[in-house]
Amino acid sequence: MSAQRAARAFHAVHGAPCAGVWAAPGRVNLIGEYTDVNDGFVMPFALPHLTWVAARARTDGRLRLHSAAAGPAAELDVGHLAPGTVPGWAAYPAGVAWALRAAGHGITGADLHVESEVPAGAGLSSSAALEVATALALDGLFGLGLARPELARLAQRAENAFVGVPCGAMDQIASACCTDGHVLRLDARDLSRRQIPFDPQAHGLTLLVVDTRVAHEVGDGGYARRRAGCEAAARALGVRALRDVPYVQLSAALEELAGIGGAGDLPALVRHVVTENHRVEEVTACLEAGDVRAAGPLLSAGHASLRDDFAVSCPELDLAVTAALGAGALGARMTGAGFGGSAVVLAERTGPAGAAAVAEAVTRAFAGAGHRGPRVFAAAPGAGARRVA
Incomplete structure (x- = not known):
């Protein structure tokens, strides 16, 4: 699985080339469980397993989402996205678009294709990988210039408020901010971070x-x-x-x-x-x-x-x-x-x-x-x- 495969699949699904491919990893938490939702400390690191999002911007307000693992595309109106209105896997990328728009960013629509090697339901943050890859893709498509911690926070808001899972910030911060060869020592209260070899x-x-x-x-x-x-x-x-x-x-x-x-x-x-x-x-x-x-x-x-x-x-x-x-x-x-x-x-x-x-x-x-x-x-x-x- 690769970025090239995701790009080819995008073309096949959406009928035109993508503008780019963005990827975000799953994570393993070495120690510190259920501490992030209590303003505490955690130590995750990024896995080599990735979720890829191939994407292209739209200007007509349509959000078309397709996953290699989930069948037909979901087509949504970005102006009418609201918590609880999108079922299944599509709620995660749709929630990211909603969170970005709610924060005042001009997301006018997009075509997305998703491929992933992060096992779903395995406690390795497949949802955060999807959210962060989507956030990074939309940031790139629309030139938002958001810092990684802010993208992670918006991805967390998507999962909390749109999907309805009251997770802390660890999973999204880990996916967005970890570095190769290091474990991330994160203070969940102020999001201060230390990369430890x-x-x-x-x-x-x-x-x-x-x-x-x-x-x-x-x-x-x-x-x-x-x-x-x-x-x-x-x-x-x-x-x-x-x-x-x-x-x-x-x-x-x-x-x-x-x-x-x-x-x-x-x-x-x-x-x-x-x-x-x-x-x-x-x-x-x-x-x-x-x-x-x-x-x-x-x-x-x-x-x-x-x-x-x-x-x-x-x-x-x-x-x-x-x-x-x-x-x-x-x-x-x-x-x-x-x-x-x-x-x-x-x-x-x-x-x-x-x-x-x-x-x-x-x-x-x-x-x-x-x-x-x-x-x-x-x-x-x-x-x-x-x-x-």
Whole structure:
């Protein structure tokens, strides 16, 4: 799959050459889950897997959207786009056009063709890749000159307000702003960013992604309920967001919540967010000190917290983590919103506990449990969104 293929497909679908092709990657979040929606810290990096958008501007107000994976084109009026009016996959690029117009940018229509190698529903941000590639394409077509963080923010607004998924900014920022060979340490409150070198192979290690092939659906309410719970806990504790609860004051915060009638699962949500923010800081310190191996146990601790406190794991993700650790992996955890999707595994590159042996152990465990075979691949940090043709 390539930019040239996307351009050829555009011509075949829309009957004329495209003006250009833009691409944006999926992402893996190394550590920091559900912290971005609490103004906290995250550490994603861009995958080499891309979504391509071949595009051409129109002046008649028509937005024609076609996907190689979704059949006939959707044709819409950009002047009548509104949240909840576009079903299915087309809501994501349509939402980007809507968000750009709502921000005062003169989008007068476009023809788009989409190709993607980012697995949908795998927790690798296929939706953000589509949104960011679309935003970059429309920015290029109409000469908007928007900075990458602003494009990412508008893509996030499309997903929040148009599609209806209350995600934080991490996925879109990662797709737009990551750089090759680095993990992005992002402060979700002010969007300040630090590129931290991350090269597992240079340390004799491999980072595996295990796609469980259990499709997750973040728009079904589970994500929103947990976000609402975190916001309720922040109000109860008198802070702007759970990011403002210091790790050293966690016990006191949990005691305060325990004294509130009907707190329910709020203490568990708080414990996860506060400890996860602390784990991001610890992993940052490990990478900056060049001690990548020391990050392994922190990944595993993050999975236990997501499984037990935040309750967003599933049997397949738990099995992937358990099997990987049992085979000698240094650390493993689910990545993304959960309820299915993918896990990340830090393993030795070679040897009896090397990446190949760990991948085989996970695959064997899935077969033994009667699950569909997982897709396992090595991941290295790639570049963020860019024009490719």
